[in-house]
Amino acid sequence: MDKQLLQKFLNQQCSPSEAEYVHNCLKNDPGLLERLLPEEEWIEAGRVKILWWQQFNWTAVAAVLAYAVLTILTVKYLVPEGNKQQLSYQQPASQNKQITIHNSDSTAQVINLKDGSVVKLSPNSTLQYQQPFPPSQRNLMLQGEATFDVAHDSTRPFTVTGEGINTTALGTSFRVRAFKGTNVEVRLFKGKIMIERATGASKEPFNQVILYPGQQFRYAAGKVKITQFEQGLRQQMQIKKPKPSAIENTAPMVGGVLEFDKTPLAQVCSELSERYNRPINCNKVQKPILLTGQFNGTDKLKEILNKIALLNNLTITELPDSSYQITEEK
Known part of the structure; x- marks a missing residue:
């Protein structure tokens, strides 16, 4: 192998067959890199700039460089494009x-x-x-x-x-x-x-x-x-195994207590509907209503709605599909 072919290899301009030839030559004779490309030319080329290299044996360094060059450039020349992604590091799957x-x-x-x-x-x-x-x-x-x-x-x-x-x-x-x-x-x-x-x-x-x-x-x-x-x-929120409720509508509310502080009626209905899994419709109420109060976790949904209705002149109607309709009293 001559110096010109080595330079062509280092510049990644070889054909696959030429690259394989250079690869085999360097693999079998690591000192070939030093003989064809002395330390001075390697440094002048800007590929390596380490001032304290003079302290080390250049032949040993050349052997290491040859191995590094082979590793990098072999991937460039000898691995098909479609398979390169297989060389990427695969992080172990998380155990979590x-x-x-x-x-x-x-x-x-x-x-x-x-x-x-x-x-x-x-x-x-x-x-x-x-x-x-x-x-x-x-x-x-x-x-x-x-x-x-x-x-x-x-x-x-x-x-x-x-x-x-x-x-x-x-x-x-x-x-x-x-x-x-x-x-x-x-x-x-x-x-x-x-x-x-x-x-x-x-x-x-x-x-x-x-x-x-x-x-x-x-x-x-x-x-x-x-x-x-x-x-x-x-005490109403202690963590303990819940007992099945005999009546669907008496299921305890989330957290054991429900509080509202100047909360719009629409939001109150939305929270109650989500907590009790019962649709509550209040879109026919036109007047602005802000609710402040606290309900115990054992209260039935209908009892809560009746309290709200009583204090705000509203009417609660339970429909055949188990949903509730809230309207203003006439």
């Missing part, structure tokens, strides 16, 4: 499985996580997470409502993301309500949690919030509101 749980039942579902945490997933709610959790984090995605009793682990924060808002804890007990298209609410029963907007979320920016036991976070219309709630209500 993506778990998705949707509670379509009328009662809460208890989920025991492998880290020791316990989740009470409310009806019409969906929870997503990796099993097992990665070494440095415990991230869960929630659509709907759930109560979390978090196993303490100072090395792995426990973060629940719902409707673009992150709730993070190290070891505590809290409830998140984040149904699609509704306000986001977080209640802290014990410990301490941090709440912030999730990365890339469309929510309006707000300052990081730290909650302490007995405090409730509420995000509505781009505004954050922190209030106190009665800790005694926690």
Whole structure:
């Protein structure tokens, strides 16, 4: 092999047959690279610029370079274009499985996580997470409502993301309500949690919030509101295996308590409809109605609607298809 053919090979201008010939020559005689292309010419060509090479044996370096050149250029010349993608590094498949749980039942579902945490997933709610959790984090995605009793682990924060808002804890007990298209609410029963907007979320920016036991976070219309709630209500939300309800309409509401604070009637009907899985139509009510109040988890849907109707001069009609129609009194 002559110097001209080597230069042609290094410039990637050889035909496949010429490249195979050069490859075999260099493979069988690594010193050939040094003899045909001395160190000075290699450096002047700009291919290698290392000042301390003088300290090393050039023959050994040439052998290493020959192997490197062969590795790179053999792929260029000898591997068909259609097969090159097979040489790319294949990352081992993750051992973590993506778990998705949707509670379509009328009662809460208890989920025991492998880290020791316990989740009470409310009806019409969906929870997503990796099993097992990665070494440095415990991230869960929630659509709907759930109560979390978090196993303490100072090395792995426990973060629940719902409707673009992150709730993070190290070891505590809290409830998140984040149904699609509704306000986001977080209640802290014990410990301490941090709440912030999730990365890339469309929510309006707000300052990081730290909650302490007995405090409730509420995000509505781009505004954050922190209030106190009665800790005694926690007893109604204890995580325990639910008992089947004898009557469909007496299924407990999500979280055991339902609160409204100057909430439009249409939104109240939407939340009640989703919680009880019963259609509620209030589109015939023209006057603006804002509702503020609290209902117990054992209240029947019809009782709640009757209370709303009584205080706002409305009429509730139960239709043959089990849906409810709300109208203004004449």
